[in-house]
Structures are given as C-alpha cells and as structure tokens.
Amino acid sequence: MTTRPLPPIDRLSPTRGAALIAGATGIAAALLILWMLGNVVIATAFLATAIVVGGLLIAVRRLLPAAAPDGEAAVDWSLARALAQASADAVAITDRAGRLVCANDRYEALFGGLPTPPGLPVGDSEVSLLAAAGRAAWRDGSGKVAHLVSNGTPLAAEIARAGTLEDMLIWRFHGAEGLDLAGSVAGLIAGPTGDRLAGSGIMVALVSAEGRIRAANRVFRARALGHEEGAVGGRDFARFLITDAQGAVRFEREGMDGTPVRVLQIPFLQGDGVPMLVALIDEEESSAPALGATAAATLGNLVAMMPFGTALVDRDGRFLQMNDAFVRAARVDPAAPPVYPGDLVVREDKTVIADAIRRFAGGAARASDLAVRLKGQPDEPVVLSIAGARGLGEAAVLLSLKDNSEEDRLKREVAQATKMQAVGQLAGGVAHDFNNILTAIIGHCDLMLMRHTPGDSDYDDIQQIKANSNRAASLTRQLLAFSRQQTLRPQVLQLPDVISEVSNLLKRLLGETVTLTVTHGRNLGPVRADPGQLEQVVVNLAVNARDAMLAKNPLGGGALTIQTLAVRATEVRKMASDVLPIADYTALKVSDTGAGIPLEHLGKIFEPFFTTKETGKGTGLGLSTVYGIVKQSGGYIFADSVPGKGATFTIYLPVHAAGTPAAAVPRQETKGDLWGSGTVLLVEDEDMVRAVAERALTRQGYTVVTAENGEAALERLAEGERPDLLVSDVVMPLMDGPTMVREARKLYPDLPILFMSGYAEEQLRRSIDIDNVAFLAKPFSVQQLAEAARDALTER
Structure with missing residues (x-):
C-alpha cells in the first residue's frame, strides 16, 4: 500500500499566536505608561511582565503535543490503507488539488505504477471520460465510466466524493461486467474451475468463430497433445478430432482405437462471430450415465457460476437447474418456480418451446434460437437459445437466456423520447398552417365589421365567427405549448403568488362539492417562468382532477390538494433519478382523490390528442400543454397514480439564481390614430x-x-x-x-x-x-x- 501524504499547511498555532499577542500588548502598555507618566521603572516592569508571560506560553506549547487546527480532523491514513488493501479492486484517493495521496497494491499493479487519475494508461478519449466523471463527482458526489481498457484489461471506474470536508475523491477500478464475457469464460477455463472439471474428466475449450482455440483446460491439452503443458492457443480445434464411419468422434492422437467422446456446444453468447464453449466427455459403452455424482455436482457448480442465464432440462422437458442469471432474465418467481420451460412464456409460445425441447432431447445436434415472449413482459420478445446436451447425465437440453431488461428499458425510453419529439414537430407544423387559416378568417371578420354596426342583422353572426376563431387560436397555442414553440414572457416569481392569483378561479371551476386545500412550504426559492402560463398549468391540472373525481363519484365530492415545497439538491441526490438533474428546486404538487390513471395509460397521458374521456368531451391537449409549458420553462413533471385512489402530479422548477429580478414586459399603449402613409x-x-x-x-x-x-x-x-x-x-x-x-x-x-x-x-x-x-x-x-x-x- 502506497501513501503520499498531503503537504503540511503552514498555519500559526493558537499558543504561538497568544504569545505574540501577549508580547505586543506588553510593549504597547510600556510605551503608553512611559508617555503618560514619564516613569522608566514602571514602564520597564510592564515590559518584563509581558516577556515572562510570552515565554511561559511558548514553553507550554513545546511541552504539550500539538492539537489539530479547529475544524480539521487529522487524517488516519492507516485505516484508509487497511480498507483499500482489503479490496480486490484497484483503489486510489486524490485531494482537491488533484494529487494522488493514497493507492493500494492492486492499483499499482494494474496501471504499472502510481499514475494520478485521470492521467492513466488508457486512450485519450477514455482520459477525457475519466476527467468528466471526476468533475461530476466533485459536483454531484459521484461519477462513473462504464467501459475502459487499460493494458488490454477491460475496466469500469466509479468515483465518489468523500472526507469530512468532502475534499477527497475515491477512485475505484474493477472489471467491467459484460464487457468481455468471452475473456471471463476463458479465465474460468484456464483457472481453478477448469482444473475442477479436469479432475472429473470433463474437457472444456473456448473456440472462436473461425474454429481456433482461445483457451482449454489441462485434461483437454493432455488428450489432444499428450501432455498437459502443451500450447493449444490459436490452433484449429477440428484438427484434433476425427470421426469414424458410425459418426463417433475421437481424438486424432489416439486414433480409431481411442475412447469416443461426446461433443457439447454451449451457446453462451448471441450473434455472429462470437466464440463457442465446447465440452467433450468420454462416451461409455454401457447405458449408464457418463457422469458420476461428483461430475454432475461439478457441472451444476459450473452452471451456477455462469454470468449468463443458463438452465438444464431433462428428457421429459422438466427443469433440472437454473442459475441466478436465468432466474432474473426469465422473471421467475422464487416462491413458485416453474416446472416446465413453457410455464415461463405466453400461451401462444408454449407449443413452440415444447416442440423444440423434444427435438433437441431426441438428438438434434445444432443449436437454435427462438424468439419467445415471457409472461412478465409479453410485449417484448426475447431470444432463447436451445442446444442438445449429450453425456451430461439426466440433462438433455441446455437453455440460455440473456437478461435484456436494462437494454429494453433504455430502448423504450429512447423510443418514447423520439416519439414525443416527432409528435411535437408535427404539432408545431399543424399549428403553423392552422394559424394561416385563422389569420384569414379573423382578418375578413374585422373587414366585415368595419362595414356593419351593432344592431345590424349580420353583426352578431360576424362576432360569433370571430369568437369561435379566437377559440381555435387558443387550441393552436396549446399545440405550440406542447411542442415548446410558444412565446413566453418569463419573470422571476414565487409559486405561492401564482397559486393565490388563480385560487378564486379554481374554486369556481371545482364547484362546492370539491374541497380545495392549499399549503405552502418554507424557504421556497424563486423560479423564472411565465406567470400566465403557470396559471394555465394549475388550471389544466385542476380541471383534469375535477373530471377524475366526477368519474369516480358522479354525485360530486372529493379533495384537491395543491402544495408547494422546497427540494434541496441533497434530496434530489437521494432520489437517484435518471431524469432529474441534481440541483435545488421549488416543487408544485397537485393531488386528487379521483379514479386515478390506469397503469397502461400512465406513459401516454402527455401525448397530444390522447384522452380517456368520452368522444366530444376532451381534446387531449390539456396535459400535453402542461408538459410543453413545464419543459419550455426548464422544469420537469412526473405523474404517479394508484387506480381508484387518485393521482399526483409533481412539477420541479429549478430555483433561479440570485440576481436582478426580471421586470415584467411593459404593455405598449395603443394609440388611437393608426393611419399611415408610404x-x-x-x-x-x-x-x-x-x-x-x-x-x-x-x-x-x-x-x-x-x-x-x-x-x-x-x-x-x-x-x-x-x-x-x-x-x-x-x-x-x-x-x-x-x-x-x-x-x-x-x-x-x-x-x-x-x-x-x-x-x-x-x-x-x-x-x-x-x-x-x-x-x-x-x-x-x-x-x-x-x-x-x-x-x-x-x-x-
């Protein structure tokens, strides 16, 4: 373990400072007495007393041990060394100035010395990623880099801010999960796992897509080359085997008199050009299983430690074993484990899986992939790899399933974001074209009104056309708000002021049967937004809440709660949200006791024209307008609902930095004379x-x-x-x-x-x-x- 102590900080100790103060005070007093009284003896006595007091303080300072400065705790690097040394990961600690102050032996061995992060022996782009993650750790408390390669070793980095004063960064480097799965399997084969399989007579080799051997255990090397220390890496796997007229496979070195072997291919990776794990087991003449209890147990251990989802199925199609990765990928309920593979999928796919397992259990030799739909996620097909297992005792079929849950989640989020962006662009284009039509209608109405006066038979009809045109114009403004293309007039304001302005209107909209409760938190930070648009947000949410409560209880009744609260950056960090950046926010929470939002609709409620109301009773633009205004104001909105118990909408608006408040846009006075020339x-x-x-x-x-x-x-x-x-x-x-x-x-x-x-x-x-x-x-x-x-x- 290597420790590089921080340079000492030169500060004046409290005792030494007191001695200097005492001396200075004595000299000042002696001069004052000499000036006032003119008595040299008394002045000298004062000066001697100050010197004695200062000397005593210095003596006490030298005799007693020095204390740490106030507010700073001495760093116990022995504890840090012990903790870092006990970790299997490479660990280093840097200070605020970017200096390396501590690193364990694994760090020194991994990077060939003691380089200071982020200046590690990695690519230039990866150095930039490490530097960005370090800055994120100083700002947010943590940062990470998922994929790095140093000296051929795949790594992942995690950086955390630590220390009593949060003035240190802890850099932890470990193997990147899933980055080099084939390399991990090769390490297992060449290590103790391969030796345990060799002790049971199981020959294992990792073969590339070109048929070249990447790794093999010692029993394979002994049978293929005649000695365990032989080098087989890079050699053609098929050249070590021969086949007789009956199709029996033997090692070429042993000839036709050698013991036949069973060849089992394990497809642990999906895709073209990926390596294949191959196991070879001696074929016996008797009908007894080729593997004894010890070998079967070893095989079970190997399946359990596989990092990819693997399961064994017997000839009757029942599960014999499934590892943890398979349980996670297949969404298996531990309280009710499935008996057959068909129990994992939807009804339409049961027959396909049953036929495939029956075919491979009966002798099909080539692995196959099936696209199936799991019961837990029927809308997302997954790939199930099936291969026949020979010479593995009761096991007849090997299943492999990859856990794509995180990948699927990211795909859904990207698809949703892309869809919302496309719909927003469409809404903006529709609003633009519709505005041209409304301009012509409103303009012609104005021209006609110039020729008609109140009381004419056509005057009221023209006014009605113009009023309806203005209603249509408000719809286009909602479309523009959703597509974040609306003209806003932002001001620095407090949310309680906006709520108070709209409270009287809300009471009329909600009616007498709905109870409105408004509460405000303390220490609310100012936000920068358009007050008129924020009022529109509150009104839209309140109207939706009223309709939801009427849907639950047609006779009326319910409660609407509007709450404002301060959300600090520390609270946001604890949320661990992938969407909400770490910052200070002022939140607006609107809750109702209505019918709630069905879970299947929760992801669609902000889309324009999506509505659950009856035909003719909703445009589907209320929540999309809210979404657009909040986003255009730099905020975030989240919806939570329990069907039958109501819904809660929470809006997070970033706290505006202190500065000169934005002045309201002055209204231009309309002049009566519009006549012009030119x-x-x-x-x-x-x-x-x-x-x-x-x-x-x-x-x-x-x-x-x-x-x-x-x-x-x-x-x-x-x-x-x-x-x-x-x-x-x-x-x-x-x-x-x-x-x-x-x-x-x-x-x-x-x-x-x-x-x-x-x-x-x-x-x-x-x-x-x-x-x-x-x-x-x-x-x-x-x-x-x-x-x-x-x-x-x-x-x-």
Whole structure:
C-alpha cells in the first residue's frame, strides 16, 4: 500500500499566536505608561511582565503535543490503507488539488505504477471520460465510466466524493461486467474451475468463430497433445478430432482405437462471430450415465457460476437447474418456480418451446434460437437459445437466456423520447398552417365589421365567427405549448403568488362539492417562468382532477390538494433519478382523490390528442400543454397514480439564481390614430393571408406592393423604388423570409422589417441573426397588423 501524504499547511498555532499577542500588548502598555507618566521603572516592569508571560506560553506549547487546527480532523491514513488493501479492486484517493495521496497494491499493479487519475494508461478519449466523471463527482458526489481498457484489461471506474470536508475523491477500478464475457469464460477455463472439471474428466475449450482455440483446460491439452503443458492457443480445434464411419468422434492422437467422446456446444453468447464453449466427455459403452455424482455436482457448480442465464432440462422437458442469471432474465418467481420451460412464456409460445425441447432431447445436434415472449413482459420478445446436451447425465437440453431488461428499458425510453419529439414537430407544423387559416378568417371578420354596426342583422353572426376563431387560436397555442414553440414572457416569481392569483378561479371551476386545500412550504426559492402560463398549468391540472373525481363519484365530492415545497439538491441526490438533474428546486404538487390513471395509460397521458374521456368531451391537449409549458420553462413533471385512489402530479422548477429580478414586459399603449402613409412591400405565400393583409394596410392609407414569394420580392425591389416598410412571412417555399431580407438589406441597409409567423418569437429570434426586425405572431387582427406596421415605421 502506497501513501503520499498531503503537504503540511503552514498555519500559526493558537499558543504561538497568544504569545505574540501577549508580547505586543506588553510593549504597547510600556510605551503608553512611559508617555503618560514619564516613569522608566514602571514602564520597564510592564515590559518584563509581558516577556515572562510570552515565554511561559511558548514553553507550554513545546511541552504539550500539538492539537489539530479547529475544524480539521487529522487524517488516519492507516485505516484508509487497511480498507483499500482489503479490496480486490484497484483503489486510489486524490485531494482537491488533484494529487494522488493514497493507492493500494492492486492499483499499482494494474496501471504499472502510481499514475494520478485521470492521467492513466488508457486512450485519450477514455482520459477525457475519466476527467468528466471526476468533475461530476466533485459536483454531484459521484461519477462513473462504464467501459475502459487499460493494458488490454477491460475496466469500469466509479468515483465518489468523500472526507469530512468532502475534499477527497475515491477512485475505484474493477472489471467491467459484460464487457468481455468471452475473456471471463476463458479465465474460468484456464483457472481453478477448469482444473475442477479436469479432475472429473470433463474437457472444456473456448473456440472462436473461425474454429481456433482461445483457451482449454489441462485434461483437454493432455488428450489432444499428450501432455498437459502443451500450447493449444490459436490452433484449429477440428484438427484434433476425427470421426469414424458410425459418426463417433475421437481424438486424432489416439486414433480409431481411442475412447469416443461426446461433443457439447454451449451457446453462451448471441450473434455472429462470437466464440463457442465446447465440452467433450468420454462416451461409455454401457447405458449408464457418463457422469458420476461428483461430475454432475461439478457441472451444476459450473452452471451456477455462469454470468449468463443458463438452465438444464431433462428428457421429459422438466427443469433440472437454473442459475441466478436465468432466474432474473426469465422473471421467475422464487416462491413458485416453474416446472416446465413453457410455464415461463405466453400461451401462444408454449407449443413452440415444447416442440423444440423434444427435438433437441431426441438428438438434434445444432443449436437454435427462438424468439419467445415471457409472461412478465409479453410485449417484448426475447431470444432463447436451445442446444442438445449429450453425456451430461439426466440433462438433455441446455437453455440460455440473456437478461435484456436494462437494454429494453433504455430502448423504450429512447423510443418514447423520439416519439414525443416527432409528435411535437408535427404539432408545431399543424399549428403553423392552422394559424394561416385563422389569420384569414379573423382578418375578413374585422373587414366585415368595419362595414356593419351593432344592431345590424349580420353583426352578431360576424362576432360569433370571430369568437369561435379566437377559440381555435387558443387550441393552436396549446399545440405550440406542447411542442415548446410558444412565446413566453418569463419573470422571476414565487409559486405561492401564482397559486393565490388563480385560487378564486379554481374554486369556481371545482364547484362546492370539491374541497380545495392549499399549503405552502418554507424557504421556497424563486423560479423564472411565465406567470400566465403557470396559471394555465394549475388550471389544466385542476380541471383534469375535477373530471377524475366526477368519474369516480358522479354525485360530486372529493379533495384537491395543491402544495408547494422546497427540494434541496441533497434530496434530489437521494432520489437517484435518471431524469432529474441534481440541483435545488421549488416543487408544485397537485393531488386528487379521483379514479386515478390506469397503469397502461400512465406513459401516454402527455401525448397530444390522447384522452380517456368520452368522444366530444376532451381534446387531449390539456396535459400535453402542461408538459410543453413545464419543459419550455426548464422544469420537469412526473405523474404517479394508484387506480381508484387518485393521482399526483409533481412539477420541479429549478430555483433561479440570485440576481436582478426580471421586470415584467411593459404593455405598449395603443394609440388611437393608426393611419399611415408610404409604400409597403408585402411578401406572403398564402393567398388568403396576403389578400387580407393587403386590404388591411390599404385601408390604413398605405400603398401596398405584393409578392407571393422571396424571389418575386427581390425582383420588385430591383425594378421599383425603395419601399418604406418590408412585411414578410418567415416560412416560405424555395426562399424563406430571412434569406430574402438579407438580400434586401444589401440594397437598403436601413430598410425596416416586420416578420409574420405562426411559430414562436423566441424560436425565430434564435434562428434569425438579423438586427432591427419586428415580429407579429399569427393569427392577428386587422388592428394588430396596423399597429405593428405603424410601430415599425415609428421606430425607424
């Protein structure tokens, strides 16, 4: 065990400091008395007393042992050495400055010395991974690297922050599980396990996909070469065997008079080009089993220690043995173990497994793979490898099953994330196109209202069309919220303030039969979000809770609880969540006593248009809107439910760092005079939107020149005079709005620009690197278009 002590920290001891203070005080007192009284004798006495006191303190300091400075405990490296030395893993400890202070012998042997992490003898990319994991450990308390290779040895690294002051990092390196399974099996064959099999007469070899031997135990080497110390690595496995006319297999060195052997192939890895584990057992003339009790026990031990799922089945199709890995992979209930392999799978696959086991028990020699569905996960097929077993006593069939639970979970998460992203993009595109239609409808309604006054027969009908159009526009805003493309106006605020603003509305929405309880935690940190959108989140969750409680009890009744609480980083670390980053959060929890959410629907509730309500009673956009607003605000939302007992939605919003609070966006005062003058170049690919905008601007006094796309707009600029304002859509075929504006600015650098789009302003401003442009969101009214045009010209 190697220890490198930290360099001593030069600090002034308490006793020495007291001596200096006493001396300084005495000198000051002597000078003061000499100045005030002019008596040299008294002043000298004060100075002598201070010197004596200081000398006594120094003497006491030298006689007594030094104590550790306050707040720092002396590091007992002997205990650390003993613990690290007892570990089979390579262990090292570094301090805050990145220096190696302790390492065990295994670490020194593994890395050929005492290099300081992350500068280990691994690849450059792996050094970067170690460095990133070290930084994560300083920040979050732990970090890991799953796969490393050092000097040909596969490793995994785990780093943890430790120490009384959390000023140390413990680096632990161990074999990477599953990284080199074939190498692990080769080690078993060449080690004591292979010797135990050799003592029972079982010959074992690991053969590559090309038929070359990677490892073999000593009894195989003795039979194949004539002595146990022979080297068989890299040689052709088939050249050591011969076959007679009856198909009996013997060792070539022993000739046709040698003892026949049974060859058993064990498919412990799946895929093409993987090695194969081969066992050879002497064939006996009698019908008695070739293996005695000792060999059978050794075989059972070998199956038990296999790192992959393995099970033995007899000729009647019953399980003889299954190792722990097989139990985990097959979701076996230890309280009710299966009797037959068919008991593990769904009913449709029972016959397939039974036929395969009967075929291999009857003499089929080649291994086969079957895709089956386990009872515990009927939606996820797994691969079951089946091979015939010869000369293994009662065992007739060998089953191999890989535990894909973690891999399947990751696949489902990636598929869900991909699906949500694709649906979000679709929702954003649908909202954009729908906004164009609504712009035309609302614009025509405004133009018609200019020709009608209240009291006309058509006035109320036009107003109703406009109101319905505005309702449709709110649906598009929900779609944009789900796809995280909505325009937000974030502010620094406190969650209790948002809840209090919406409480009166919630009481009216819930009705008198539902009890509303609101509680607030202490020391809540501020969050940065759009208050209006957060109110929308609370309202949507409350309405869903009300409907769930009515579904459970049509007569009404129930309780809705809204709670705010502070969640510290230490609590998040204890959650060990793969989704929620470690940080400080302010949480909003909404719980109800309704019917709950069925487990099969829990993973789909945030998808747009998914609803469990009756046809016509729900759009399926409520929770998807909540999801989009929370995500766009930088937060996280989780849903938990017990069917029949209610549901709980928990929203985590990151605490905003201390600083200047964000001011609310000031409302622009609407001026009464919208009349304008000048030439406006209007570029819009949608005919109906272009017609409405042209009529609206013309009615306000502008001279309007239109273009149906970007190329046509550039032609108008090249042919005609300079316009006073350029109004353009953002998304257009062939040449989009920003590209067209960049070309136009080359001709007229100070040309005012007004962009129109159905997408969010923030998203567009991030993707458009053009200065001094205004933005108008679709759908817009005639008045909003006139105000935006006036403001763009006024700012110029």
